[in-house]
Amino acid sequence: MSFRKICVIGLGYIGLPTAATFATHGLKVIGVDINPHVLETLRSGNIHIHEPGLDDVVKKAIQSGNFSFSSKPEEADAFLIAVPTPFQKDVHGEYDGRKYRLADMHAVRSAAGAIVPHLRKGNLVILESTSPPRTTVDLVKPILESSGLKAGDDFFVCYSPERVLPGQILRELCENTRVVGGITPESAKAGRDLYQVFVKAEIIETDATTAEMVKLMENTTRDVNIAIANEFSRLAERFGVDVWEAIGLANRHPRINILSPGPGVGGHCISVDPWFLVEAAPELSSLIYQARQVNDAQPRFVIEKVKQSIGPLNSKKIAALGLAYKPDVDDLRESPAAEVVHLLHEEGALVTAWEPFKPDANLRGINIASSLDSAINDVDALLLLVRHTEFKNFEPHNIASRTKARVVIDTVNAWDAGEWQRAGFQLYRLGANQLPITYH
Numbered sequence: 109m110s111f112r113k114i115c116v117i118g119l120g121y122i123g124l125p126t127a128a129t130f131a132t133h134g135l136k137v138i139g140v141d142i143n144p145h146v147l148e149t150l151r152s153g154n155i156h157i158h159e160p161g162l163d164d165v166v167k168k169a170i171q172s173g174n175f176s177f178s179s180k181p182e183e184a185d186a187f188l189i190a191v192p193t194p195f196q197k198d199v200h201g202e203y204d205g206r207k208y209r210l211a212d213m214h215a216v217r218s219a220a221g222a223i224v225p226h227l228r229k230g231n232l233v234i235l236e237s238t239s240p241p242r243t244t245v246d247l248v249k250p251i252l253e254s255s256g257l258k259a260g261d262d263f264f265v266c267y268s269p270e271r272v273l274p275g276q277i278l279r280e281l282c283e284n285t286r287v288v289g290g291i292t293p294e295s296a297k298a299g300r301d302l303y304q305v306f307v308k309a310e311i312i313e314t315d316a317t318t319a320e321m322v323k324l325m326e327n328t329t330r331d332v333n334i335a336i337a338n339e340f341s342r343l344a345e346r347f348g349v350d351v352w353e354a355i356g357l358a359n360r361h362p363r364i365n366i367l368s369p370g371p372g373v374g375g376h377c378i379s380v381d382p383w384f385l386v387e388a389a390p391e392l393s394s395l396i397y398q399a400r401q402v403n404d405a406q407p408r409f410v411i412e413k414v415k416q417s418i419g420p421l422n423s424k425k426i427a428a429l430g431l432a433y434k435p436d437v438d439d440l441r442e443s444p445a446a447e448v449v450h451l452l453h454e455e456g457a458l459v460t461a462w463e464p465f466k467p468d469a470n471l472r473g474i475n476i477a478s479s480l481d482s483a484i485n486d487v488d489a490l491l492l493l494v495r496h497t498e499f500k501n502f503e504p505h506n507i508a509s510r511t512k513a514r515v516v517i518d519t520v521n522a523w524d525a526g527e528w529q530r531a532g533f534q535l536y537r538l539g540a541n542q543l544p545i546t547y548h
């Protein structure tokens with residue numbers, strides 16, 4: 109099957125790079141988003157998210173004449189849905205005394221609904237948004253069939269998970285193996301034909317529900333593996349062991365690869381997706397649930413660490429370095445660093461946060477610094493929450509001349525205790541403790 113024109117619905121971290129990449133590979137692409145600010149920004153030649161290289165690709169796509177923007181889908185050969193699937197903020201499910209999160213599928217529902225009036229025989233619709241198992245067949249397919257056309261006979265439907273790593277999106281989009289799950293083998297084949305436009309790696313055809321499960325298993329595995337690393341860091345502190353040294357040594361085993369502990373797991377993927385499996389079958393997913401509990405409790409663990417380092421928090425001035433959910437990105441969604449900052453504030457600390465990738469960040473009740481110096485100048489302690497390259501490269505003597513603080517707390521193992529000590533600081537590291545403490 110060949111494609112001339114496609115609609116990409118949802119111009120976020122996945123939809124925008126995907127749409128722009130299709131356009132630079134010769135397809136006519138209509139980028140659809142319901143947010144007028146996003147459309148305005150793109151039409152003015154700018155982009156609304158930070159992703160290395162993305163602004164250039166979007167500019168090229170627009171200049172080629174292949175990429176335009178709209179608030180609604182229109183007739184096309186294929187429709188790609190890449191809208192957010194967060195969890196619901198205020199509603200929980202409950203099983204056996206365990207409260208679990210519920211997926212908010214309203215954006216997928218309304219994107220599928222918006223395609224209906226434009227759906228024609230021979231079209232292809234692909235869902236890319238991470239979704240609970242069976243979403244493609246049980247939710248998306250019936251909505252599309254309200255057009256009067258029959259999925260599988262009159263048009264093709266696929267689920268194909270995006271698996272790109274924020275910070276590496278443009279490269280991984282083309283180089284990662286692509287899994288395309290069809291509701292029929294012909295649908296999967298049509299999906300392969302579309303992705304072949306830019307994917308250089310292998311494209312593997314399967315059924316739609318398997319493709320959904322693949323995505324959920326990948327991110328859940330990572331969450332569970334980070335949870336065990338976080339639990340190891342708690343145990344190491346209890347026993348007076350440096351968890352970073354212990355992990356480094358354990359990872360010398362040929363079949364062991366322990367991930368890194370830290371202030372918690374954030375972002376719109378790994379801290380969210382495991383809930384889709386728990387929601388779908390809570391009675392079968394106690395380990396996944398428990399890993400989520402461990403990772404969600406990690407910011408509280410950081411607070412205990414800070415107290416252990418500088419005593420009661422009330423009126424202590426703390427510079428929090430980093431708010432993003434992980435290094436070298438500007439994304440604050442579900443960020444554990446932001447959660448730590450809120451908890452410090454609740455406990456009476458006077459926190460100033462500095463996020464070099466988002467100096468205009470807005471966190472309710474939190475003082476956001478406009479520069480590193482204004483954040484660290486007059487504080488009692490520096491608290492490192494994100495392993496941004498720029499922070500990692502701090503030169504302790506240089507920092508010593510710019511701050512009154514003589515205590516630094518490193519939650520991400522970015523700094524060398526000896527170097528900071530030589531510059532006059534006392535350095536505390538999460539997962540490496542001098543004093544035994546009790547966590548709850």
Ligand code: SAJ
Binds near residue numbers: 376
């Ligand atoms: N983290 C740790 N310790 C680690 C690794 C990560 O605490 O050893 C934390 C990070 O700081 C961050 C969170 O976990 O808060 C998630 O970061 P990440 O880099 O592991 O993953 P994401 O969310 O940026 O991207 C993931 C990727 N999935 C996998 O690696 C299995 C990516 O390939 C997916 O496309 C993406 O989720 C997605 O969109 O689902």
